[in-house]
Amino acid sequence: MFEVLGNRFRDIFAGIRGEVRLTPAAVETALREIRLALLEADVNFKVVKAFVARVRERAVDRKVLDSLTPAQQVVGIVRDELLALFGKPRPALGGAGRGPQVVLLIGLQGSGKTTTAAKLAHWLRRQGRRPLLVSVDIRRPAAVEQLAVLGSRADLAVHDPAERESSAERALKAVEKARTVGFDTVIVDTAGRLHIDDALMSELDEIAAAVDPTERLYVADAMTGQDAVRSAGEFHRRADITGIILTKMDGDARGGAALSVVAVVGVPIAFSGCGERLEDLEPFAPDRMVSRMLGMGDVLTLVDRAEQAVAEQQEQPAGLPAPDGDFTLEDLRRQLAVLGRMGPLDQLLGLLPGMGSLAGGGAEIDPRRMVRVAAIIDSMTREERRRPALMNGSRRKRVARGSGTSVEEVNRLLKQFVQMRRLLKNVRSGARGRKLGARGLRERLRIPGAPGAGY
Ligand SMILES: Nc1nc2c(ncn2[C@@H]2O[C@H](COP(=O)(O)OP(=O)(O)OP(=O)(O)O)[C@@H](O)[C@H]2O)c(=O)[nH]1
Ligand SMILES: [Mg+2]
Known part of the structure; x- marks a missing residue:
């Protein structure tokens, strides 16, 4: 996400870091590069033009100029103006009125409506809400079933009557059911079209007339770039939309x-x-997007995800701390479980400041390897996990057999674990942690299961 721009902005800011004063010439050079970077990122040319004009106007403002270093100044202005591109923040979903809230998802074929419907229900449930899903895509034979499958896999309520009804009727019945059963939000997944045409519009009109949606969200595939923008615009002209969901x-x-x-x-x-x-659905957070774009990482998102993953973890309490309060194999095991819930490691690395460039460097974790590491730890006794020094030859053999791995793998894990623990001690004491930097940290902290870690 935003890798192209992130890299370009980093270069542009690095280019002006050495400037003592922000001369008009330096501003123009930076602006030219910013303009190119935005166009290369497939930003609408009118938006780029207005953006560059605003940054120029502010960058030559003398008062601001003297109080900051040139690089800081430009970063600050670009940041503000990028934020402005996203408009005023809005609540993820409009507030509920009387009766169930109805969220209509609309968009072109394959844009991600059905997937998003399930994700949205999942997200709402996490907010303590009671969502009900309904597909009104009666055109494509497998569409209704697709939502039913997604829903049942995640234990989400889906309204899926056997009767043959029109789209509007299906939507209306779902809202009635929500009212009687006590669901507070109905998410209506509609049929996609290749183009925005009259047939689509009249079908949507009918559905909207039947259920009076609180939100009409246009689902657009971000990978289609300016096409997504055009279709959203065309759609909005013909029927108001209240918000956009960008997928992919x-x-x-x-x-x-x-x-x-x-x-x-x-x-x-x-x-x-x-x-x-x-x-994989988040309320859109412009400030996070912008800091990600400016190559500053997104620690907030990382922290949120970590907290969420930990909250979801329904394991029993951690137990007593190890005798010396040290990092133990039990901690490692818990972290593996959390990592597994947080998503692919390369994605996570992209969220850490300075790690963005590493993310593309093949730092993917093979989940199967992580499973083996977890199996090894699971095969150890509690005592062994807390005091790996107990692991003599015969214990290692037993654990290898029990976990379906080999003694070599057990040896390797234990060795890495000792290294990890040493490193963590250093980081905690603060002595080396600051100096190490992203690359040093990654080199030293070989995460079990990562390529090059020997697993
Ligand atoms: N990588 C990625 N894939 C996505 C995302 N959202 C949806 N998809 C994929 O996009 C494809 C189409 O998604 P659907 O949800 O079926 O799209 P739809 O808009 O309901 O399609 P129609 O009902 O045919 O109009 C599926 O393979 C999804 O897994 C996303 O955020 N990221
Ligand atoms: Mg669909």
């Missing part, structure tokens, strides 16, 4: 749709989808 942000290195759509269409982005899993 994970596959969109450029970010052109995200940066243009609010300015062009005039409707805020409500959520962004960044993967195929249910968890």
Whole structure:
């Protein structure tokens, strides 16, 4: 997400870091590069033009000029203006009125409506809400079933009557059911079309007339860049939308749709989808997007995800701390479980400041290897996990047999664990942690299961 821009901005800011004063010439050079970077990222050209003009106007303002270093000044202005591109922040979902809230998801074929419907229900449930899903896509034979399968896999309620009814009837019955059973939100997944045409519009009109939606969210595939912006705009002209959900942000290195759509269409982005899993939907957070874009990482997102993963973990309490309060294999085991819930490691690395460039460097963790490491730890006794020094030859053999791995693998894990623990001690004491930097940390802290870690 935003890798292209992130890299370019980093270079641009590095280029002016050495300047003592921000001369008009230096400003112009930076602006030219910013303009190119945005165009390369597939940002709408009118948006780019206005953006550059605003940054120029502010960058030559003398008062600001003297109080900051040139690089800081430009970063600050670019940051503000990028934020402005996303418009005013909006609540992820509009507040509920009387009766169940109805969220209509609309968009072109394959944009991710059905996936997003399930993700949204999952997200709402996490907020303590009671969502009900309904597909009104009666055109494509497998569409209704697709949502039913997604829903049942995650134990989400889906309204799926056997009767043959029109789209509007299906939606209306779902809302009635929500009212009687006590669901507070109905998410309506609609049929996609290749183009926005009259048939689509009249079908949506009918559904909207039947259920009076609180939100009409346009689901757009971010990977289609300016096409997504155009279709959202066209749609908004024909029928008002209240928000946009940008999907497949994970596959969109450029970010052109995200940066243009609010300015062009005039409707805020409500959520962004960044993967195929249910968890991969986030309320759109402009400030996080911008810090990610500026190569400053996104520690907030990382912390949130970590907290969420920990909260979800339904394991028994950690037990007593190890005798010396040290990092133990039990801690490592818990961390593996948490990591597994947080998503692919390369994605997570991208969220850490300075780690962005590493993320593309093949730091993927093979989940199967992580499973083996977990199996090894699981095969140890509690005492062994807390005092790995107990692991003599015969214990290692037993654990290898019990976990279906080999003695070599057990040896390797124990060795890495000792290294990890040493490193953590250093980091905690603060002596080396600061100096080590991202690369040093990664080299030293070989995460079990990562390539090059020997597993
Ligand atoms: N990588 C990635 N894939 C996604 C995301 N959202 C949806 N997809 C994938 O996009 C494809 C289409 O998703 P659907 O949810 O079926 O799209 P739809 O809009 O309901 O499609 P129609 O009902 O045919 O109009 C599926 O393979 C999804 O897994 C996302 O955020 N990231
Ligand atoms: Mg669908």
